[in-house]
Amino acid sequence: MQGQKYSAWSLFKHGLRHHKTWEPAWRRAKLQPAYDVVIIGGGGHGLATAYYLAKNHKVGRIAVLEKGYLGGGNTARNTTIVRSNYLWDEAAAIYEHGMKLWEGLTEDLNFNVMFSQRGVFNLGHTLQDMRDIERRVNANRLQGIDAFVLNTAEVKEKIPQLNCSKSSRYPVLGASWQPRAGIAHHDAVARGFARAASRLGVDLIENCEVTGLDVEGGKVRGVQTSQGYVKAGRVGCVAAGHSSVLARMAGLRLPVESHPLQAFVSESMQRVIDTVIMSNAVHGYLSQSDKGELVIGAGIDGYLGYGQRGSPHVIDHTAAAIIELFPQFSRVRMNRQWGGIVDVCPDACPIISKTSVQGLYFNCGWGTGGFKATPGSGHVFAHTIAHDQPHPLAAPFAIDRFHSGHLIDEHGAAGVAH
Amino acid sequence: MLRLHCPHCDELRDEEEFSYAGEAYIPRPSAPESVDDATWGDYLFMRRNTKGWFWEQWQHGAACRKVFAVRRNTATYEISGTWTLEEGKPLFLAETRGEAA
Numbered sequence: 001m002q003g004q005k006y007s008a009w010s011l012f013k014h015g016l017r018h019h020k021t022w023e024p025a026w027r028r029a030k031l032q033p034a035y036d037v038v039i040i041g042g043g044g045h046g047l048a049t050a051y052y053l054a055k056n057h058k059v060g061r062i063a064v065l066e067k068g069y070l071g072g073g074n075t076a077r078n079t080t081i082v083r084s085n086y087l088w089d090e091a092a093a094i095y096e097h098g099m100k101l102w103e104g105l106t107e108d109l110n111f112n113v114m115f116s117q118r119g120v121f122n123l124g125h126t127l128q129d130m131r132d133i134e135r136r137v138n139a140n141r142l143q144g145i146d147a148f149v150l151n152t153a154e155v156k157e158k159i160p161q162l163n164c165s166k167s168s169r170y171p172v173l174g175a176s177w178q179p180r181a182g183i184a185h186h187d188a189v190a191r192g193f194a195r196a197a198s199r200l201g202v203d204l205i206e207n208c209e210v211t212g213l214d215v216e217g218g219k220v221r222g223v224q225t226s227q228g229y230v231k232a233g234r235v236g237c238v239a240a241g242h243s244s245v246l247a248r249m250a251g252l253r254l255p256v257e258s259h260p261l262q263a264f265v266s267e268s269m270q271r272v273i274d275t276v277i278m279s280n281a282v283h284g285y286l287s288q289s290d291k292g293e294l295v296i297g298a299g300i301d302g303y304l305g306y307g308q309r310g311s312p313h314v315i316d317h318t319a320a321a322i323i324e325l326f327p328q329f330s331r332v333r334m335n336r337q338w339g340g341i342v343d344v345c346p347d348a349c350p351i352i353s354k355t356s357v358q359g360l361y362f363n364c365g366w367g368t369g370g371f372k373a374t375p376g377s378g379h380v381f382a383h384t385i386a387h388d389q390p391h392p393l394a395a396p397f398a399i400d401r402f403h404s405g406h407l408i409d410e411h412g413a414a415g416v417a418h
Numbered sequence: 419m420l421r422l423h424c425p426h427c428d429e430l431r432d433e434e435e436f437s438y439a440g441e442a443y444i445p446r447p448s449a450p451e452s453v454d455d456a457t458w459g460d461y462l463f464m465r466r467n468t469k470g471w472f473w474e475q476w477q478h479g480a481a482c483r484k485v486f487a488v489r490r491n492t493a494t495y496e497i498s499g500t501w502t503l504e505e506g507k508p509l510f511l512a513e514t515r516g517e518a519a
Contacts, residue, residue, distance in 0.1 A: 258492075
């Protein structure tokens with residue numbers, strides 16, 4: 001492994017030299033004419049894929065091609081929630097696989113990803129909500145995932161700021177609680193994987209847009225990019241909202257629809273929220289960053305959109321939901337608002353798959369729930385590319401499930417309105 | 419906030435009056451019972467998801483409750499026009515002639 005290790009000792013050592021001797025966190029590599037594996041998409045999932053390929057598999061030379069700047073897409077735009085409390089065995093397994101990787105990630109990457117296991121609460125506001133919560137918690141316990149059903153009093157005790165009044169339009173009747181869930185810093189995750197991948201010899205190429213996929217005789221040969229042609233043995237597409245654009249270059253169709261997903265943060269203020277709260281019924285989800293900002297997310301805008309922005313009434317409705325849950329935030333000022341492009345699948349589950357083109361693999365369709373899956377997704381996709389066979393945890397998410405009918409419906413557990 | 423001209427009501431209204439009804443003019447197999455799983459699965463699930471000019475459906479839920487066609491650019495959100503489904507179809511077919519789905 002090349003480059004400087006981050007540690008208390010190196011911090012002290014470089015401090016003696018006034019911190020002028022730190023190297024850039026990753027190499028500005030020059031694009032080579034050929035690679036054994038090309039990863040298209042330099043967000044969290046693409047960088048994680050490249051890292052695990054370099055770390056766990058002998059595949060030769062690897063490049064990540066990013067059309068903008070690393071981690072500038074959905075990785076920069078999510079609400080940083082990490083959890084594994086899904087419903088079906090197949091989905092819970094892959095998110096929990098990711099959760100276990102999160103738990104060692106800072107040490108593994110030698111980069112502080114600020115993973116904070118402060119728990120997640122999914123609130124129930126109706127009797128049916130509570131039945132669904134009981135069912136999902138029971139499923140999680142059978143899957144070996146930490147999960148508890150709480151009643152109103154128990155929720156109020158853990159989240160004193162939450163409005164648990166019986167006179168609310170949608171009173172809090174209880175919640176599911178996953179204690180090991182929490183948040184991580186989105187940029188730190190991208191940078192951590194980028195640095196670790198670069199140290200293992202992966203070339204990270206920014207401002208390099210793929211404009212064509214060279215497929216001949218049913219096999220991928222290379223990629224056309226804004227910086228020239230690159231010969232490639234295997235190509236992994238990890239481009240989130242732009243997955244359909246890439247698929248079309250190879251004559252492939254996907255069941256993905258790209259929607260705006262908006263989020264916003266408040267001004268920094270004293271820490272009052274020490275966990276993550278999500279409500280399907282009232283519809284909003286919130287946490288408070290270490291910087292003191294409330295981080296709030298909405299449901300998707302209904303229309304297809306690649307503009308990384310959505311409509312203002314979506315923000316209005318989510319703000320109303322947050323104030324319903326936390327009336328004392330009604331005077332808090334919102335600082336910044338943005339959108340991402342989420343690639344949503346009909347069953348709210350991802351696609352991690354070989355395709356009908358040999359050597360071409362897709363990892364997409366994570367929709368509104370990709371951030372939490374970052375290490376798990378990269379890890380199993382790396383395995384899939386290296387072995388030309390799906391990792392066992394990835395196999396249920398093959399694209400042919402949309403022909404066989406074996407969809408895995410996680411709209412409820414996705415926690416974000418579609 | 420998008421503003422859409424409902425061709426049935428002949429009125430320009432705010433986005434909140436409407437709900438999105440997905441990609442327009444997806445051809446439904448005329449004999450569903452005799453197509454194979456892949457064909458049926460393609461019809462149910464595979465989508466153009468175009469970045470750029472796109473034909474889609476919106477429903478005017480707050481008023482006439484009818485569905486109509488809109489041609490909108492999914493990257494810039496510019497709307498080039500709205501039509502009844504019947505009026506829009508020949509325009510859609512002319513534009514997408516020879517294009518892969």
